[in-house]
Amino acid sequence: MSVESDSVDLVGDEIVERVARAAVFAALAGAFAYVSFPNPVSPAPVTLQVLGVFLAGIYLGPVWGGLSLALYLAAGAVGAPVFAGGSAGLGALLGPYGGYLWSYPVAAALVGLVAHGTSSLAKPRDVSVPRLIAAMLAGTVVVYAGGTLGYAVVQNVGLYRAFLVAAVAFVPAEAFKIAAAVGITRTEDLGAA
Amino acid sequence: MTLAYRPGSGVLHALDPRAKLALQAAFALVAFAHTTPLGLALLTPLAVVAPYLADASPLAALREFWVALPFLVAGPVVAAVSLGPPWIRLEAAAAAALASYRVVLVLLVAAAYVYSTPTRDSRAAVRWLLPGRIGAVAGVAVALVFRFLPVLQSDLAGRRDAVNARLGSERPLRERIRLVAVGGLARALDRASRLSVALRARCFAWNPTPPPLAYRGRDWLATGVALALAAAALI
Numbered sequence A: 001m002s003v004e005s006d007s008v009d010l011v012g013d014e015i016v017e018r019v020a021r022a023a024v025f026a027a028l029a030g031a032f033a034y035v036s037f038p039n040p041v042s043p044a045p046v047t048l049q050v051l052g053v054f055l056a057g058i059y060l061g062p063v064w065g066g067l068s069l070a071l072y073l074a075a076g077a078v079g080a081p082v083f084a085g086g087s088a089g090l091g092a093l094l095g096p097y098g099g100y101l102w103s104y105p106v107a108a109a110l111v112g113l114v115a116h117g118t119s120s121l122a123k124p125r126d127v128s129v130p131r132l133i134a135a136m137l138a139g140t141v142v143v144y145a146g147g148t149l150g151y152a153v154v155q156n157v158g159l160y161r162a163f164l165v166a167a168v169a170f171v172p173a174e175a176f177k178i179a180a181a182v183g184i185t186r187t188e189d190l191g192a193a
Numbered sequence B: 001m002t003l004a005y006r007p008g009s010g011v012l013h014a015l016d017p018r019a020k021l022a023l024q025a026a027f028a029l030v031a032f033a034h035t036t037p038l039g040l041a042l043l044t045p046l047a048v049v050a051p052y053l054a055d056a057s058p059l060a061a062l063r064e065f066w067v068a069l070p071f072l073v074a075g076p077v078v079a080a081v082s083l084g085p086p087w088i089r090l091e092a093a094a095a096a097a098l099a100s101y102r103v104v105l106v107l108l109v110a111a112a113y114v115y116s117t118p119t120r121d122s123r124a125a126v127r128w129l130l131p132g133r134i135g136a137v138a139g140v141a142v143a144l145v146f147r148f149l150p151v152l153q154s155d156l157a158g159r160r161d162a163v164n165a166r167l168g169s170e171r172p173l174r175e176r177i178r179l180v181a182v183g184g185l186a187r188a189l190d191r192a193s194r195l196s197v198a199l200r201a202r203c204f205a206w207n208p209t210p211p212p213l214a215y216r217g218r219d220w221l222a223t224g225v226a227l228a229l230a231a232a233a234l235i
Helices: A013-032 A049-077 A090-094 A098-116 A129-155 A159-166 A171-185 B017-033 B037-053 B058-063 B066-080 B090-116 B119-129 B132-165 B173-201 B217-234
Strands: none
Touching: A013 A049, A013 B132, A013 B173, A049 A090, A049 A098, A049 A129, A049 A171, A049 B132, A049 B173, A090 A098, A090 B017, A090 B090, A098 A129, A129 A159, A129 A171, A129 B066, A129 B090, A159 B066, A171 B173, B017 B037, B017 B090, B017 B119, B017 B217, B037 B058, B037 B090, B058 B090, B066 B090, B119 B132, B132 B173
């Protein structure tokens, strides 16, 4: 049994703020996984998980947005029911649509990067609409590339077939999420954010 | 019933979380390395026994993953169909079916881990796995995700009820998503700023006192099994 005798090393104020936001956004992405709407153009219902990825990139920026979704994966891996349908554990990460999950941190970082660049974070409201849309389209491409690749590897089928089974039914819904996310950044009741 | 820790006195409950993570990872490694009828036949008893060792039945564990089942069935079907002669490709279907079956085995073992491991143990394992400052912060942040998930879920559910009560369900999909998500996001931002004040008020530090994790004889045994499985993956 060892005894630590270091003095308390406080976390800086700015980092505390960012860690808190990253953790809450990771939980928000998890909570979004439980919200689903019937989809007018496809039989697969729309869940809002990917919206959580977009919002993390837009509101937290490339670094902390990516970290936030990495946290989401870590929490899911150790048992928080944050993945689609309330599943959790390493099984979901290694399962047929684990590829989607692995792509989320990369997608969030890319959304943040395209929306904000490498300099300081702009207010989401001040980022131009074309830039927001470009950022989320790039994020969507990463998510579906990851999802398709994951399904192809885990299920041992070709990429084209994997895309047909695991992605096509979900793609149309992304347009609604991108439109909704643009609307969200322009909404008045979000006050200072 | 969602997949979550269930208190019990199974063999797996008594193991150190790190040993269980090693077992789980090694099992997945072998399953992916030996996706052959023989390999999977040898692994099946292990996967079926795993939930019993966690005081649960394999059927209950399978039921946790029903959302994944359509995808597992669709894999072989899609691989089999081809858009020209010979129309049905049995070899591709067999390979995809093996892959689907492998996923079922991995999911069973993963469920046994979740059943038998309280989340604070997993968190301590995360801290041990990622040393230094990253581990300390990741451990706390993972705990915060657990804490805030039900809170934000109920925020969103309440927001959704409110939107529906105001005939939001008659609106186009884009508007419905926006209205529900704006509510959830506003609450989340608000909660994050209060959380950061609360963390600072409680001296959020890089070096808090960790809960003790101790490796005992049976944990070394389990680690040995994990290593053997991992070695089998390389054969």
